Amino acid sequence: MEGQPSARHPDWETEQAYAHRVVAAMRAKLAELEGVLRGVRGEIVEFRRHFWDDVTINLSTLDDLVETHFAIRQQAEVLGERERRHQQAAKTKRTLERQISSPFFARIDFQYEGESEAEPIYIGIASFRDEREQEFLVHDWRAPISSVYYDALPGPASFKAPAGMVRGELKLKRQFVIRGGTILAMFDAGLTIGDELLMYALSRRSDAQMHNIVATIQRQQNVVIRDDESPSLLVTGAAGSGKTSAALQRAAYLLYKHRGDLDARQMLFFSPNPLFMSYISNVLPELGEDNIEQATFYDYLCARLQNEFVVEDPFDQMERLLEAGEDSRMARAVRHKASKAFADELDRYVAGLAPQMRFHPILVEGRVIATATDVKAAFDRTDSGLRLPLRVDLVKEELLHRLRQFERDEALSDWVQKAVDGLPDEAYRRAERTAAKRKREQPELDEQEEARRLLGREVLRRTLRPVRRFVETLRFVDTAGMYRAWFEQAASNPPEGFQPEDWAQICRQTVREMDEGTLWYEDATPYLYMKEQILGRAVSAPIRHVLVDEVQDYSVLQLRLIRSLFLYSRITMLGDPEQLVSPHRPGILEEDEMARLFPGLVRVAFGQSYRSTKQIVLFTRGMAHKGAEIQPFDRDGALPQLAEVSGEAEQAGVIALWLGEFADAGYQTTAVLTKTQAEAGRLTRALERCGVKLRRLDKRAVSLEPGVVVAPVYLAKGVEFDGVIVANASRDQYRTAFDRQMLYTACTRAMHELRMVSVGEASPWILSQPADTYERVNAAGVNAT
Numbered sequence: 001m002e003g004q005p006s007a008r009h010p011d012w013e014t015e016q017a018y019a020h021r022v023v024a025a026m027r028a029k030l031a032e033l034e035g036v037l038r039g040v041r042g043e044i045v046e047f048r049r050h051f052w053d054d055v056t057i058n059l060s061t062l063d064d065l066v067e068t069h070f071a072i073r074q075q076a077e078v079l080g081e082r083e084r085r086h087q088q089a090a091k092t093k094r095t096l097e098r099q100i101s102s103p104f105f106a107r108i109d110f111q112y113e114g115e116s117e118a119e120p121i122y123i124g125i126a127s128f129r130d131e132r133e134q135e136f137l138v139h140d141w142r143a144p145i146s147s148v149y150y151d152a153l154p155g156p157a158s159f160k161a162p163a164g165m166v167r168g169e170l171k172l173k174r175q176f177v178i179r180g181g182t183i184l185a186m187f188d189a190g191l192t193i194g195d196e197l198l199m200y201a202l203s204r205r206s207d208a209q210m211h212n213i214v215a216t217i218q219r220q221q222n223v224v225i226r227d228d229e230s231p232s233l234l235v236t237g238a239a240g241s242g243k244t245s246a247a248l249q250r251a252a253y254l255l256y257k258h259r260g261d262l263d264a265r266q267m268l269f270f271s272p273n274p275l276f277m278s279y280i281s282n283v284l285p286e287l288g289e290d291n292i293e294q295a296t297f298y299d300y301l302c303a304r305l306q307n308e309f310v311v312e313d314p315f316d317q318m319e320r321l322l323e324a325g326e327d328s329r330m331a332r333a334v335r336h337k338a339s340k341a342f343a344d345e346l347d348r349y350v351a352g353l354a355p356q357m358r359f360h361p362i363l364v365e366g367r368v369i370a371t372a373t374d375v376k377a378a379f380d381r382t383d384s385g386l387r388l389p390l391r392v393d394l395v396k397e398e399l400l401h402r403l404r405q406f407e408r409d410e411a412l413s414d415w416v417q418k419a420v421d422g423l424p425d426e427a428y429r430r431a432e433r434t435a436a437k438r439k440r441e442q443p444e445l446d447e448q449e450e451a452r453r454l455l456g457r458e459v460l461r462r463t464l465r466p467v468r469r470f471v472e473t474l475r476f477v478d479t480a481g482m483y484r485a486w487f488e489q490a491a492s493n494p495p496e497g498f499q500p501e502d503w504a505q506i507c508r509q510t511v512r513e514m515d516e517g518t519l520w521y522e523d524a525t526p527y528l529y530m531k532e533q534i535l536g537r538a539v540s541a542p543i544r545h546v547l548v549d550e551v552q553d554y555s556v557l558q559l560r561l562i563r564s565l566f567l568y569s570r571i572t573m574l575g576d577p578e579q580l581v582s583p584h585r586p587g588i589l590e591e592d593e594m595a596r597l598f599p600g601l602v603r604v605a606f607g608q609s610y611r612s613t614k615q616i617v618l619f620t621r622g623m624a625h626k627g628a629e630i631q632p633f634d635r636d637g638a639l640p641q642l643a644e645v646s647g648e649a650e651q652a653g654v655i656a657l658w659l660g661e662f663a664d665a666g667y668q669t670t671a672v673l674t675k676t677q678a679e680a681g682r683l684t685r686a687l688e689r690c691g692v693k694l695r696r697l698d699k700r701a702v703s704l705e706p707g708v709v710v711a712p713v714y715l716a717k718g719v720e721f722d723g724v725i726v727a728n729a730s731r732d733q734y735r736t737a738f739d740r741q742m743l744y745t746a747c748t749r750a751m752h753e754l755r756m757v758s759v760g761e762a763s764p765w766i767l768s769q770p771a772d773t774y775e776r777v778n779a780a781g782v783n784a785t
């Protein structure tokens, strides 16, 4: 690395003077903004107080009603506009406050082609203009020219501006660490980019929150961040290679580039667990952007399925699997239901479903408006050339028509007239007035009967409301019955092609579970997918960008569902096949299925791992299939340690000892990772008995705080800790290929230090690593080799 040691840099004073100038200008702007904010706030309070003064409420005639409506609307619009102005100013203020502490993090000197001098460009989290001088004191990191900082080395360079490519020469590339307006460190980048600043960033202690990487975005990451052309992106890369970070920076970049046209509510991030949602929730606000929408795939499924079933969550499914074992029927069921063969089979079933469509009858207070057979007959009368959702829609129209007819026909019937007695007096008076008016227009009308008819229809309208809703929301289609029937049929008559040998039993179990009102997690997606095929896809048009993290854990149908629900959205997927911690079959990321579902898919692979020290990466990469491709970042730390102990009490003792050492090292976040929830519970109790203060994370945990946590590995996905202790990393626990992925995921959560303890012989996935990549210690933490 060519670079000047910070303290001796000859330009230090000049740069500090510039930083002071910028900060002073920012402070002045902040004061001005605070004045504006106070003013707008005052206006809002005043406006709210006198909201009704300018509105005359007059509901006498229809014209008056319309006028009143518009007057209220106009007032509300004025108020809304001020509130928006206030929100905008408050947002700018927050960004400015952050900028004042660290006004910029880089400077490039760029000499445009044809110019004789280079222009210094300072880069920060947002741009800042000196309005009097009409010059940019700081450029936004997302501005076109800023890309030179991320992409180029000193020498000829170019960047893409809206009007085309701009060429020139990069004369200087300088990086800063500034806190509280004071320069703490300053590096000039030479042939390699920003390694010192990166080292500075990666050596920090984790505070349980992910942070932005804006000052040290690497060239390959920048490709992903600024890609505004590919319809879909699949970013694969080793643990800690910055996939999630790049995706969040990408969201910030797109929000900036398309500001005014794209807002944060139009971007959706699928997170692996609720904990992760809180872990990343700081990144965008740090960059002055609003948080984008976040959901776990499970939450999304439940929202779509409403309350039709109790849907098992993926963590319970995981526990079920860990208990049953990989060779169990349950595991075979889950794997098969996640496969392409199953997805194709479901597509075939839906394609041939028309003759077997099932419906619920339409009943009103025990009276039959249409039997299930009637509804089926109505369906059969529709044009068989049409797609299922269109045919269902036609049946809906016919049923609504029948409901209207029923309302007309039944108004004078006894059961309805009996219910009329319960109507309020006002309803009687209204009906009598209307009947009298009609009598004047049609003298032959029986006025009393007309009033009774009107009252009867009012009763019916109320009674029919839920039935109408039932029809309008297509709940008359027995989708659950059809999903269930598919398994019933398959149990007695298995479909052609590959099935697990005990498929018939699996099908019967699925039926039993549904009869109890529960949907296993592995059935939730196929069921929803089938439902969307029958009833019509509720395409989520407002969402324009979807980001899917940990995509290696998704099944074929989950991806098909995402594609169909977000048909018009651009999709960015992030994954690492080595971290497959779901019972699904590996390889989904490699398959043609990806290219078929996401036409124009662009794949980007990240090779370098940033999270962990060189020692941790050299050790963990041995567990990965394509480990040789993982490049560690040259940051030194201790060798990972392994202690083999004889029992659980001894294990707790070793962990307590290690936790003490981690605390002495100043680690703020430490995780003790187990395989299962039950183990996490036992270990928590054992550690508490040793006097350790810790927090146990379960699937309901929604935030990560500094300190020691005990959790099963699958809950720590995507998250990182200063120190990680893998509990009971023994042969019994981590033996199979699936276990290897789990162990790899656990070990790669560590930033600075990794320790493993095993009750009995350690896992072969550890023992097969080169002896010089880890250290064996005894229960007292003393080298045991």
Ligand SMILES: Nc1ncnc2c1ncn2[C@@H]1O[C@H](COP(=O)(O)OP(=O)(O)OP(=O)(O)O)[C@@H](O)[C@H]1O
Pocket (backbone or CB within 6 Å): 198, 201, 202, 211, 212, 213, 216, 217, 218, 221, 237, 238, 239, 240, 241, 242, 243, 244, 245, 246, 576, 579, 610, 611, 717, 718, 719, 720, 748
């Ligand atoms: N360019 C960078 N500059 C500074 N830090 C970086 C950079 N890229 C990644 N990191 C850091 O590396 C760590 C891992 O990043 P991130 O979580 O985005 O990786 P990932 O590929 O999503 O990991 P995993 O697959 O293990 O969940 C984070 O602490 C992040 O801040």
